[in-house]
Structure formats: structure tokens, C-alpha cells
Amino acid sequence: MSQTPSPVADAWTPAQIQAVIDAHRERPGAMLPTLHALQDRFGFIPEAAVPMIADALRHTRAEVHGIISFYHHFRTHPAGRNVVQICRAEACQSVGSRQLEAHAKKALGIDYHQTTPDHELTLEPVYCLGNCACGPSIRVNDDVYGRMTPERFDQLTDELSATVVEVK
């Protein structure tokens, strides 16, 4: 499976942000598509984008901030090179996700919404990946893995840290 690490953080300029906003501003209900495009492009939504979005979409800065913070998906700080999400929902709980999440936090030495000091991994909770018959499930960037065990989790995270782009 392919691993698509997050884009390199901090690589943005106001002109690049403006270009992304301009590509979406005319769409009906442009806010979410714009925010997604910014995060897809830069890995997060830079603070500097907030007044620019507000201006383009005729909102106040407070409103834009309110929208960004409402949605769990959007982040305002760079994530690690890989984002690992652990499903916390009931179907995965029934097959051991509580133990898996405890193990993951301990093994990585971080809690949810935190990044390892080497910026390799960001750990996040997620509520359902739609793989509920074969849990516990985790998502690494855009790939879902089922029947996850603490051992396989360690193996997977070791592989992520050891290689830049993994080709199987």
C-alpha cells in the first residue's frame, strides 16, 4: 500500500495562500472546499490565511476561526510527517481498541493531538473508519488497516519512521 506523508510544513507564502483561496472562492458554499484545499496543500491552515479567507469570502476573522475550530479535521499547526488515527468508536471497542489506544500512547510517548518530538508521527482519535467488521482499525495518512494488534502497531510505526517513502 502507498504511504502518503503529509506535505512539508511551513512551506507557504501569502501569494500561495491567496492562489488557493482564489481557486475556490467563487464556488457556492466555498468555505469548506477552501479550507480543505489549504490543508491539503500546506498540511495545516496557517494563521495568516484566516484574514485572507475572511476577506475573500466576506466573513469576519472570528467567524473563520469559529468554522476552523468547529471541525476536528482542520488543524492550525503542522502535523508530524505521518498522521496516525485510532478508531475509538464502539465496534472497534468491542474487539480491543481501548487496549490498542493505551498501548499506542505508551509506545509513542504521546497523547492524542500530540506529535512525537522527531515530528514523525501525530496521533489522533477518529470516530469510525467504516471498517467495523474487521477492527480494531487505524488510519495512517490515507490508508486504513484492520485487525490491528499492539504488535502490528509497533511494526507499522517502526516502518513509518524507518523509511521516507515505503514501496512494497
Add this chain to the structure above:
Amino acid sequence: MTVTVYVPRDTTALALGADRVAIRLQRGAKARDVEINLVRNGSRGLFYLEPLIEIDTPEGRVAFGPVTPGDVDALLEAGLLEGRQDHPLALGLTEEIAYLKRQQRLTFSRIGITDPVSIEDYTALRGFEGLKKTLALDSQAVVDEVKTSGLRGRGGAAFPTGIKWQTVHDQPPGQKYVVCNADEGDSGTFADRLVMECDPYMLIEGMTIAGLAVGADQGYIYLRSEYPLAHAILDEAIERAVAAGYLGDNILDSGRAFHLEVRLGAGAYICGEETSLLESLEGKRGLVRAKPPLPAIEGLFGRPTVVNNVLSLAAVPFILDQGGQTYADYGLGRSRGTLAIQLAGNVRCGGLVELAFGTNLRELMEGFGGGTLSGRPLKAVQVGGPLGAYLPESQWDHPVDYEGFAAFGGVVGHGGVVMFDDTVDMGDQARFAMEFCSVESCGKCTPCRIGAVRGVEVIDRIRAGESFDKNLALLTDLCDTMVDGSLCAMGGMTPFPVQSVMQHFPDDLTPRQAVTAGGTTC
């Protein structure tokens, strides 16, 4: 001779290594100088057998599964490509697998059979026949056909789809919208995902029919961001449908228009609530709207809007093709047609089971599911997502239909069935219900926003043995307040799992320290 081999590519098959199986197969076939035509089909929904690979034979498709990458060489040695059935993973003819054969697949008739993005595969199995019939009918006749079918909203609320369409149809002409709710956030559900990943044209066709019926020329699929594969497949299918003239300004040279676009959500469970979804589509925080006005009258951007779940819209092509009465001939009482049941959680044979309404839970969990994955006794089952009650064994013999379930406080919802074995701590589950609500509440109304936080706290106190009886009474009162006072189903139903634990599994709420110490409770 070229052998056709099918390796599924839905999220579950991929999560279990289907891509690596496909690569091994290609390498192995090449090493044996056999030419294979590798088709990446959708999943049949028999997840306990994934990755389930199939080979075309003169007798039909034969199946092997679950296949790990490490099994591939041995399978090839055992004559996989000749369709030989000598290997222990051989399952015989796919269509004869009992789990599949015993189902009544009306909506999911094509999944796993076709290449999801192939229009040729879709039309070869009656795809777009419903749309062609729709184009020959006047819009009222289309709405009437859906009414005849008795189809009710499969998202959970079970509102009659035909009546919703009639309301939008009857609004004065002007901009109207069809919005598909594809924010499938309930744990234990994956039927929407299967439609989008395995048979996307069915959803496209259903939405187009809805647009023609109500006079809307623009549709949006509001898709959760947790489904990146469904996103990619839908986008590709829409592009191909436009190119082939099934979408766009002039559908099949009829002079009628329907445009469709996927919009991504951003990880907010509440946006599965239809008014919150509309707010989000408009680019706002997903705050629930008070109703009335109904979305059918003032919906997206203030215009009349049909908001239907994926499964409701996916049922529509069959209804228009085969007739509403044919669909209505399945089912029980006021629950007509089929229900996509999703067996999930601690289940040995998890997957999709499409059956007419009326089967009971025990038959589903034991007859299809084969009991728990762990092999331990079943203790509880949560039907209908995180807002559904936990059902004890005494409630497993009720037939699954909307009215029957409502009669004892159960929720059919989106058809998710999450099974738990006897190691589950129901006190933890009750606490999680409140915790989930505190994370996902939109915050607009107080009972939900504050109630969920207080719910977690009071459950913690109960479990710590702090003023046990008083706090239990407080929790009862809090649940009533949330049920009666919340603006939408999020706060209004979060107490259901909690109340069910209080009622059916009270021992799990008793103070843990006392129990583990073997002493009596306070």
C-alpha cells in the same frame, strides 16, 4: 488463454492486504507464463472472507478467502488459475456461499460483481434502466412510484421518502437541490461506503432520478472526510458519467439537466444531522437548525432541498426499474423493502446482510454472524449506531422493523449491529456514550452541550461509589432532560444507550473498587 481474476478494492479488503495480494498474483502468474486479466472489483460485503479473490470459470465465479499475501504462492501451486478447488481456502461458487445466497439483495445486487467505475459493467446489470424509465415519465409519476414502494429514509429517521419528494416537487419552480447525506458516522455501519466504493453509479442514478422528480438540477454528495477512497471513486464515476451523457446539461439527449458534485465534510459527527449538514455545505459551523422550516421548503441556501441518505437514494434505481410495488412486496408492516444490516464489532462472520425487514437479531447474529469473534458468549448488542440502546438477550428475538423496535425503545437507525462479548464493561459503554456526545455536540442547545459533560462526571461518581443512589437518581433525571429538551437526535438520543445500561446491566454501574475487592457495594 487469459484468466480473469477478481481482487476487491474496497476499504476493508485493502485494510486486510488486498493490494499486496494483487501484486503477488500478478508476479506469480507472470512467473508461470499465464496471462491474467486482473479486475479490481468491489467487495461482496462478506468481510470475514476478505480479501476474497475470485476466478472466472465456465461454471461461474469461484471464490477463495480470506487470502493473505503469504497464501498466494500456495494457491497458485494448488491450481488457483485453473479454478481448481483443492486449496483449503477454496469456497466453491461465490453465488452458492450460504451467507450470500440466503440474502435478498435488491440494492446491493451488483456489489462485488462489477468493476465499480465501469459504466459497461453497470449497464450490463440493469444500470441506468431506472433513469431511462424516469425520463419517459412525468415528474409526479416518478414521485408516485417512490410512494408506492413504501421506501422510508434509511439514515435513521425512517421518514417516507416519497412524501419528502412530494413536498419539494410541490414548491414553486426555481432553484432546488438534491443533497445526499453520505456522512456515515455511526459506528458499526459501512453500507453507504459499500455503495459508494462498489457501485457508485447506483447512487449517481438515484440522485439524478430524484433531481428529475422534484425539479432540481444540482446535487451534492456530502461525504465524510474519513472515506478518502469513496471520494476518489465517486469523483471518477461522476466524471465518467458526465462524459457518457448520464449527467450534465442534456441527460441522455432528453434536454434535461442534472449536475453532481462531491463535497467533503471535516470530521464532525453532527453533520450527519440533516440541518447541520446543510449549514456545513453552506460553509458554516455545523450548528443544527430549528425545524420548521423543513429543508424540503427552505433547505440549502434557503431553497427547497431533498436530503436523503445514501441507501435511500441507492434504492431508487431498482424502484423505478422494477416498479414500486415490487419493492413493497418485501418487508413487514409499515417497513417495506429490504434493510441493509451491517454485522460488526465482536463478530465471527461480519459483513453486509441485505434482507427484507422482519428477520430477528438472534438469527442475524448467530445464523449469519456465527456468534462472537472471540468465541465467548454474547452479552450485548448495540443496534443503530452510538445513539442506539444496548440490547440484552431478552430483546434479541424481536423482528427488525422500525415500529417493532420502537415499541421496546430500540432503534433500527442505519442498520448497524455492533456485538459485544461478556468481557465488555457496560459501565464503560454508558460513559463513552456521554463522552462521545460531549466531543461531538454542536453546542447549540444546553441539554446536549452541558448535559453530556455532566453525564460523564456523574457516571464517574456513580462508578466511584460516591453517593451512589443520589447520583443514580441524578443520572436518570439528566437523561430525561436531554431526551425531552434537546434540539436534535444527538442530545435527544445519547441517553438511550445510557438508560439501557441502567435498565438491563445495572451491575456494571456499581462501584468498581467494591466489586474488584469482592466486597459489598455501598
